[in-house]
Amino acid sequence: MDPNHQGPEEYGHDGDGPAPRQRPPRESLAPDFGQHAPALARTVQLASGDFLLTVNPVDGSEIEACPPAELPARPVKLGAAERAEADRAARPPVPPGPAQPALPLLARQDERERLVRLLARGRSTRLTGPAGSGRTRLLDLVAEDCSDLAPDGVVRLNGFGRTSGDLLYDLFHAVYSAPLRRPGREELLTHVRDIGAVVVVDDLEFGGAALDELLEATPECAFLLGATPDVPAPSADAAVEEVVLGGLERAAGLDLLEHAVGRTLTEDESNWAGDLWFESEGLPLRFVQAGALLRQRDRLRAGTGAVDEFGVFQDVPQADTAEAYDLGDDVPLPALGEAAAPAPLLASRLSASARATLRFAVALGGEVPHQAHLPALVGDTHADAALGELAACGLVSPVGSRYRLAAGVPAQLEAAGYADEAEAGARSAAQHYSWWAGHPSVTPERVCAEADAVLAALAVLGPVTRPPAEGEESAAVHLARTAAPAFAAGLHWGAWERALRAGAEAARLAEDVAEEAYFHHELGVLALCEGLLDRARAELEASIGLRGALADKRGTVAGRRALALVADRSGTPIGLGPTAAEEVPDTRDEESASPPGGVPAAFPTLQQPPSPSLVTHRSSPTPSRAARGGLKGLARRNLVAAGAGALLVAVLGTVVTLGATSDNEQNPPSDQVGVNPSASQGVNDGSLGADRPANDDDGGGTGEAAARPTDPGPDGTLGTSDDPTPTDSPSGSQDPSESASPSKPPSSSKPPSTSKPPTTSKPPTTSKPPTSKPPTSEPPTSEPPTSEPPTSEPPTTSPSTSDSASGPAPSAPTSTTASAPASSGGGTPSSSDQVI
Numbered sequence: 001m002d003p004n005h006q007g008p009e010e011y012g013h014d015g016d017g018p019a020p021r022q023r024p025p026r027e028s029l030a031p032d033f034g035q036h037a038p039a040l041a042r043t044v045q046l047a048s049g050d051f052l053l054t055v056n057p058v059d060g061s062e063i064e065a066c067p068p069a070e071l072p073a074r075p076v077k078l079g080a081a082e083r084a085e086a087d088r089a090a091r092p093p094v095p096p097g098p099a100q101p102a103l104p105l106l107a108r109q110d111e112r113e114r115l116v117r118l119l120a121r122g123r124s125t126r127l128t129g130p131a132g133s134g135r136t137r138l139l140d141l142v143a144e145d146c147s148d149l150a151p152d153g154v155v156r157l158n159g160f161g162r163t164s165g166d167l168l169y170d171l172f173h174a175v176y177s178a179p180l181r182r183p184g185r186e187e188l189l190t191h192v193r194d195i196g197a198v199v200v201v202d203d204l205e206f207g208g209a210a211l212d213e214l215l216e217a218t219p220e221c222a223f224l225l226g227a228t229p230d231v232p233a234p235s236a237d238a239a240v241e242e243v244v245l246g247g248l249e250r251a252a253g254l255d256l257l258e259h260a261v262g263r264t265l266t267e268d269e270s271n272w273a274g275d276l277w278f279e280s281e282g283l284p285l286r287f288v289q290a291g292a293l294l295r296q297r298d299r300l301r302a303g304t305g306a307v308d309e310f311g312v313f314q315d316v317p318q319a320d321t322a323e324a325y326d327l328g329d330d331v332p333l334p335a336l337g338e339a340a341a342p343a344p345l346l347a348s349r350l351s352a353s354a355r356a357t358l359r360f361a362v363a364l365g366g367e368v369p370h371q372a373h374l375p376a377l378v379g380d381t382h383a384d385a386a387l388g389e390l391a392a393c394g395l396v397s398p399v400g401s402r403y404r405l406a407a408g409v410p411a412q413l414e415a416a417g418y419a420d421e422a423e424a425g426a427r428s429a430a431q432h433y434s435w436w437a438g439h440p441s442v443t444p445e446r447v448c449a450e451a452d453a454v455l456a457a458l459a460v461l462g463p464v465t466r467p468p469a470e471g472e473e474s475a476a477v478h479l480a481r482t483a484a485p486a487f488a489a490g491l492h493w494g495a496w497e498r499a500l501r502a503g504a505e506a507a508r509l510a511e512d513v514a515e516e517a518y519f520h521h522e523l524g525v526l527a528l529c530e531g532l533l534d535r536a537r538a539e540l541e542a543s544i545g546l547r548g549a550l551a552d553k554r555g556t557v558a559g560r561r562a563l564a565l566v567a568d569r570s571g572t573p574i575g576l577g578p579t580a581a582e583e584v585p586d587t588r589d590e591e592s593a594s595p596p597g598g599v600p601a602a603f604p605t606l607q608q609p610p611s612p613s614l615v616t617h618r619s620s621p622t623p624s625r626a627a628r629g630g631l632k633g634l635a636r637r638n639l640v641a642a643g644a645g646a647l648l649v650a651v652l653g654t655v656v657t658l659g660a661t662s663d664n665e666q667n668p669p670s671d672q673v674g675v676n677p678s679a680s681q682g683v684n685d686g687s688l689g690a691d692r693p694a695n696d697d698d699g700g701g702t703g704e705a706a707a708r709p710t711d712p713g714p715d716g717t718l719g720t721s722d723d724p725t726p727t728d729s730p731s732g733s734q735d736p737s738e739s740a741s742p743s744k745p746p747s748s749s750k751p752p753s754t755s756k757p758p759t760t761s762k763p764p765t766t767s768k769p770p771t772s773k774p775p776t777s778e779p780p781t782s783e784p785p786t787s788e789p790p791t792s793e794p795p796t797t798s799p800s801t802s803d804s805a806s807g808p809a810p811s812a813p814t815s816t817t818a819s820a821p822a823s824s825g826g827g828t829p830s831s832s833d834q835v836i
Contacts (some may be wrong), residue, residue, distance in 0.1 A: 044489035047072045048529040048784030049184030057485040059554045060521040063562055080648020083153050085172055090156040092398040103259050107252040108138055115142045119198055120149055124223040129245030131407030132285030135226050136202055143200045150481050152197035158400030159204035164214040166494045168192055182491050189217055196220040205230035247282025276339050289342045293334050300331045346393045353378050354386040362418045363425030364456040365403040368396055376432055424512035426460035430475045438482040444490030451495040454483050455558035458502040465509040478513050495528055517546035521559050533570045577598035660709045672835035
């Protein structure tokens with residue numbers, strides 16, 4: 001049936017009755033109904049210190065320096081009514097169903113009065129007690145007694161899974177009105193110093209130096225801290241009073257059990273309760289759970305009539321119901337072992353929805369989903385009432401604004417088999433939270449309130465993530481991808497970081513490179529907002545490398561903008577950071593070279609201009625280097641190419657200039673340098689005026705053809721071949737025009753170079769030319785090699801040109817001198833000038 005059209009056909013009226021209402025246009029419908037175009041991604045813009053952060057769920061968050069006109073106003077403190085609303089939101093919700101009677105706080109009056117006196121004097125106090133000792137209940141009563149002690153009232157914070165920095169930001173947002181603003185560290189400390197309140201922090205998980213940092217940052221606050229004995233104690237210099245909370249006396253335990261049952265105990269029940277008190281060391285939680293066992297026993301003893309009338313056991317299996325009917329008044333008391341670990345017995349007598357909720361809680365590491373999510377998770381429209389059943393039995397306890405399984409309950413349920421399908425339960429919860437967190441109607445604040453359940457699902461599914469099948473998507477990656485932007489927009493940055501790290505690991509295991517790049521980008525932006533520049537640089541460079549391998553231009557641009565901001569704040573150029581400095585020495589030959597096919601179009605300044613006179617030597621990668629390739633090699637190549645852009649431009653410009661101008665001058669400097677380097681210049685000193693010797697592997701070629709550059713040097717200059725022939729030999733002479741020039745002495749007058757003595761393994765060319773046939777590896781002297789490009793103009797003497805290209809001919813050793821000007825003129829390159 002159409003929800004917008006009250007059609008009567010299914011009721012048999014065939015159109016009689018009032019006319020149907022007009023359907024509103026599709027644009028005015030709620031986003032939940034009808035087929036419509038997908039909603040645009042929710043982008044939230046907030047201020048973080050002096051940065052302007054735009055949370056973009058698609059391409060990654062964008063960060064820039066906040067313009068002066070967009071700087072937020074100074075935060076102002078909340079009023080009394082707003083503080084009351086914030087205090088109400090910090091409490092756990094009331095479970096649906098019949099109201100449960102509040103149990104009194106017995107035998108705690110002395111501790112309560114002592115805590116109030118210490119807080120009234122401005123002394124911070126830590127209440128230490130084991131789980132299940134009634135610590136949370138006592139903190140609530142003391143907070144009510146201290147409501148008028150401080151100008152900013154009482155502030156309730158949750159310390160479960162929080163650091164000292166997280167608590168400082170929670171305190172700031174609980175006292176100040178600062179929507180969409182996260183102040184920097186210095187600004188935060190300035191504001192919290194002005195807060196004067198009684199701060200109640202339950203389930204604290206740190207002590208020592210971290211606690212000292214929290215107390216020193218808030219000198220005008222008095223803290224009431226609740227912790228278990230395993231939490232580190234405050235430092236010796238911290239002025240924190242310690243109050244220890246123990247178990248109840250036997251009489252107080254029996255009194256609490258009677259309040260929980262709602263009647264007077266029988267003699268057998270009193271003896272049974274005495275044994276329970278001895279075994280449980282007087283913890284109040286055990287008596288609350290024992291009272292639930294006695295109430296269930298009373299219902300079992302009520303008889304068949306009560307069951308038929310009220311349907312108490314409607315969800316119990318048929319065999320269990322019949323057995324309960326037959327027991328009647330003979331229902332025994334639970335055994336002492338069952339009373340000491342009552343969770344399985346209590347759960348077996350609850351509704352099916354309550355048992356399914358317990359399975360989800362065990363799968364999520366003890367986190368109980370909010371009651372609003374239970375109908376969708378369990379598949380029952382009335383499943384939200386299950387939370388009331390669990391709270392009445394003492395199987396859950398409040399933690400901040402939500403509920404968790406009570407102390408000892410997770411281990412008891414796991415032993416009873418409630419964790420057999422934990423992974424499947426976590427996967428179902430992840431799929432539900434992914435859909436819910438990405439819905440346009442769900443605000444980031446609501447997602448942050450359910451952060452612990454979301455992170456628990458990620459903690460279960462992340463390590464077991466595998467590459468999904470074709471057309472599927474990893475549940476962990478999808479959940480982290482959907483929830484992380486909401487955590488960022490809701491200013492719950494501790495959950496944001498945990499979700500990003502879990503998502504990055506899950507994306508790596510799922511081999512999803514695009515999502516892994518997104519998570520690294522977000523981690524870099526988060527580190528930049530927190531002032532961790534080295535971490536930000538590393539995360540952003542990793543993201544840019546992955547996105548460059550995927551040709552993700554928009555993501556790469558966002559990453560480079562953030563990386564430029566990191567370089568601006570750190571004062572270090574982009575290519576000279578710690579990561580790049582470690583990469584360049586090891587990858588100088590691989591990553592600093594241009595990729596196959598040239599420099600990508602994303603870097604137009606690195607394109608090499610065409611030059612006909614520039615001779616290059618490009619070596620193909622070895623098989624081992626190609627095996628190391630892939631995404632990692634491409635990522636590192638893109639990183640180093642981007643970091644060394646300026647250096648490449650300078651080197652390429654030098655090479656192009658030398659190649660373009662060397663043959664256009666009347667007296668080029670290269671013609672004035674002999675074969676060997678001068679004595680005043682080293683071989684490998686990188687000077688532009690020195691020639692670099694290189695070995696002539698083909699065993700032939702002298703004079704100008706052999707002395708031409710064959711390979712660019714390390715600094716971009718052109719080197720010459722290594723020829724030990726003395727300079728006064730006829731075959732090593734220069735152009736005859738040089739001898740006739742009065743400005744340049746003949747080459748025979750140059751003294752031999754002393755930097756490198758002639759080798760004895762190769763005879764000088766002045767000796768008798770060989771009469772044997774040249775090596776077969778050399779092309780025939782009668783025709784030029786096939787790899788030689790066509791010349792711009794034909795040479796005057798064809799045999800001389802062939803001899804010059806293929807080496808000295810045995811019968812005409814002097815033809816090389818005549819062919820040298822032809823090769824130096826740029827018309828026909830020699831064999832050593834071929835582009836390999």
